[in-house]
Structure formats: C-alpha cells, structure tokens
Amino acid sequence: MLATGILLFPGINRERDMAIAVEQSFGRAPRVIWHKETDLSGLDLIIIPGGFSFGDYLRCGAMAAQSPVMQAVKTHAARGGYVLGVCNGFQILTESGLLPGALLRNAGLRFLSMDTTLSVERNDTIFTSHYQKGQVFRAPMAHGDGNYTADPATLDRLEGEGLVAFRYADENRNGSARAIAGIYSPNHRILGLMPHPEDLVDPLMGGTDGKPLFDSLAAA
Amino acid sequence: MKAIVTVMLKDGVLDPQGKAIGHALNNLGFAQVGDVRAGKIIELTLSETDPVAAKVAAEDMAQKLLANMVIESFKVEISA
Numbered sequence: 001m002l003a004t005g006i007l008l009f010p011g012i013n014r015e016r017d018m019a020i021a022v023e024q025s026f027g028r029a030p031r032v033i034w035h036k037e038t039d040l041s042g043l044d045l046i047i048i049p050g051g052f053s054f055g056d057y058l059r060c061g062a063m064a065a066q067s068p069v070m071q072a073v074k075t076h077a078a079r080g081g082y083v084l085g086v087c088n089g090f091q092i093l094t095e096s097g098l099l100p101g102a103l104l105r106n107a108g109l110r111f112l113s114m115d116t117t118l119s120v121e122r123n124d125t126i127f128t129s130h131y132q133k134g135q136v137f138r139a140p141m142a143h144g145d146g147n148y149t150a151d152p153a154t155l156d157r158l159e160g161e162g163l164v165a166f167r168y169a170d171e172n173r174n175g176s177a178r179a180i181a182g183i184y185s186p187n188h189r190i191l192g193l194m195p196h197p198e199d200l201v202d203p204l205m206g207g208t209d210g211k212p213l214f215d216s217l218a219a220a
Numbered sequence: 221m222k223a224i225v226t227v228m229l230k231d232g233v234l235d236p237q238g239k240a241i242g243h244a245l246n247n248l249g250f251a252q253v254g255d256v257r258a259g260k261i262i263e264l265t266l267s268e269t270d271p272v273a274a275k276v277a278a279e280d281m282a283q284k285l286l287a288n289m290v291i292e293s294f295k296v297e298i299s300a
Contacts, residue, residue, distance in 0.1 A: 059288055066285060095288065102290040109236045149233065149291060175234070 002044040002082065002220055004030040007073070009064045012051035012088065014196065021198035022047070025214035035067040040076050045217065048073075050087030050142070050196060060103060060145045061091030070096050082126060083190040084217075087143055090182070090192035099183055099192045100158070101150030103143075107175025111144040116195055117169040118181050122162060125188045126220045130212035136169045137209040139195035146194040148176035148183075158183055165191055221266050223278035224297045227287045228259035262286055271298045 004022055006015050015032060023029045030047065033040070040046060054063035064070065070092070077083055077098055085093040093099040106112055118139050120131040131137065150158070155177055158164050165182035172179040174194070182193025197210025229235045235257050242256035264281070268274040278296045287294040 058286070062285065062288070094290075100290075102288055104234065104291060105236050107234060107236055109240055147234075151290075 001026055001028065002217060003042055004028075004045045004047060004217075005033045005040060005043045006030045006047045006049060007033050007035065007069055007089075008049075009035045009051070009053035009067065009092075011053045011055055012049055014050035014087065014198070017196070018047055018049040018086070018198045021201040021210065021214050022217075024201055025211065025218040027218075033069060035064065035069045038068050038072045040069075040072045040081075043076070043081070045082040045084065046073055046076055048083070048085040048089030048092050049198075050089060053088055053092065056088075056145075059091075059095065061088060061093075061095040064088075064092045065095035074098065077185070077190055080187065080189060082217075082220075083185075084127065085190075085192040086196055086198065087141075087146075087194055090194055091145065093190065093192040098190055099185060100154050101148055101177075101183070103145050103194070104147040104149050104175075105145050106143070106147050106173070108173070111142075112146065112173055113140075113142045114173075115139070116141045116171070116173065116181075118166040118193075118195060119169040121164045121166060125165070125184065125191070125216075127165070127191045127213055127216055129219060130216040137212075138200060138207060139197050139210055140199045141174075141195040143174070143194055146174040146176065148174075148180045148194070150177060155180075161186065163188075166193055166195075221268050221271065221274050222299045223264040223266055223274055224299065225262040225264065225278055225282050225286050225294055226259060226297075227262065227282070227292050227294045228257060229291055230293050233291050259292075274298050 200210040238256040
C-alpha cells in the first residue's frame with residue numbers, strides 16, 4: 001500500500017474530502033503534512049488537494065509553489081515518487097514546473113461549480129487502472145481558473161506522448177486547450193487534474209464515479 | 221528605490237478579463253474601444269541604491285515569482 005501524505009497550505013479546503021477518499025480505498029488514513037514541513041521520507045504518494053492556497057494571491061498556486069514543502073515534493077518527484085494534484089493542487093504543480101502549461105481564468109469568466117464528465121485517455125497508469133480506456137465518468141468541478149493552456153508544441157507533445165490523462169467529455173466549459181482536464185508527467189507518476197474525483201466516492205455523496213481512481217492507487 | 225513591475229498576459233493568450241472590460245466599456249457608450257488587455261502592476265520598494273542592480277534584481281523576482289513565463293510577460297521600470 002502506498003504510504004500517502006496530503007499537503008496542507010493555508011487556504012486549502014479540500015484536504016478532508018481527499019483524506020476520506022484515500023482512507024476509504026486504502027483502509028488507512030493518510031498523513032497530513034503542513035506546508036512548512038520538508039521531510040517527506042517514507043512516503044510514496046503526495047497528494048495536493050484543492051482550495052485557495054494563500055488566497056490565490058498573485059496567481060492560483062503561485063505562493064504555494066514557493067513553499068518549503070514544495071521543494072521536498074520536487075525532490076520526491078525527481079526520485080520517482082508519485083504525486084496527485086487536484087484543482088488548486090494541479091495549479092500548484094504547474095506553477096512549480098512539475099507539470100507543463102498553466103491554468104488561466106475560465107474562458108467564460110464565471111466560477112464553475114457543477115458536475116462535468118471526463119473521458120479516460122489511458123488506463124495503464126497507476127492512477128487509472130480501475131477505469132476502462134475511453135470510459136466517461138462524472139466528476140464535480142469547482143474552479144474559477146481551470147482553463148488549461150500551453151504553447152502548441154507542448155500540447156502536441158502531451159498528445160503525442162500519451163500524457164493527456166483526462167479530457168472534458170461532454171462540454172469544455174472552462175475553455176481548456178484541446179479539452180484537456182488532466183495531464184501526466186512523462187513518467188506517468190505525476191497527475192494533475194482540475195475536477196474532483198474525491199468528491200464522488202460514496203453513494204452518500206451522490207455517486208462513486210471517482211472511486212476507481214483511489215482504488216487504482218490502492219491496488220498499486 | 222522603487223521597481224515597478226508590469227505583468228501582462230502574452231499576446232495570443234486569451235484575456236477574458238480584458239474582453240469583459242471591453243464589453244462593459246462598449247455598453248457604457250465608448251464605441252471606440254476595441255481590444256482591451258488587463259494586467260497587473262507590482263510596486264517594489266528596494267533597499268538597493270544602484271538602479272542597474274535594482275533592475276536586475278526585480279527582473280529576477282519577476283521571472284521567479286511575479287510573472288508566470290508560460291502565459292505572461294513583464295517589464296520593469298526603476299524610479300528613485
């Protein structure tokens with residue numbers, strides 16, 4: 001079982017949802033790691049949850065990307081560790097340079113708080129083995145800055161090298177380039193995505209569409 | 221010494237805020253307004269006294285934090 005830590009920055013508000021989803025699939029509660037900590041030894045998977053770290057000042061994720069714990073996450077990633085970033089976590093990963101591109105203000109300018117649907121681009125990664133390739137699943141989203149962008153060469157590389165993890169399946173509401181909702185690092189060990197699979201992991205939440213992601217990680 | 225860092229989205233990057241401001245100005249009757257781009261200005265008060273060194277430092281800050289070079293460009297002006 002992957003030893004898992006969830007990062008906590010001031011302004012993050014989805015860490016409990018994430019911990020519930022992890023504990024439900026893993027059978028063990030993750031460690032919660034304050035942003036000033038720098039020792040991630042013994043952890044296999046670092047999760048950066050959603051919220052509004054440091055008030056989204058300057059740019060979403062910009063302040064968190066400079067925090068002490070993110071230096072440790074870079075070291076963790078460089079030695080092949082797993083990283084999952086959701087929503088603000090995805091923004092922090094792009095701001096840190098651990099994933100390419102950036103998340104711009106939603107094309108329609110509105111904060112989008114609603115369900116969306118995602119298509120699974122590949123199911124041979126540690127994050128998606130419990131989905132089918134091409135499967136479409138429901139995922140809540142809640143963001144003002146989820147409009148994924150990168151230069152055309154980077155987008156071509158992401159698509160050509162199989163690094164697109166998820167695309168918006170029904171409607172691309174935030175205007176993301178090529179309907180990209182989530183991407184992998186070249187080694188497929190870092191995943192960032194805007195919607196919240198952790199918020200659909202129990203019938204009491206209205207569905208379990210997000211649970212296969214955590215079951216995939218639990219089976220790793 | 222002050223450094224004034226102006227951060228703008230790069231040309232070609234969609235600026236929905238600029239668009240919305242443009243629409244609002246048109247609605248207010250300013251029919252002459254075409255493209256609008258919105259950015260931000262960051263004023264830094266520096267202990268530096270050498271304007272060249274101040275500019276170098278502010279540019280370093282802009283590249284490392286104040287601007288996201290994937291989507292933004294910046295310019296630095298130094299004033300006394």
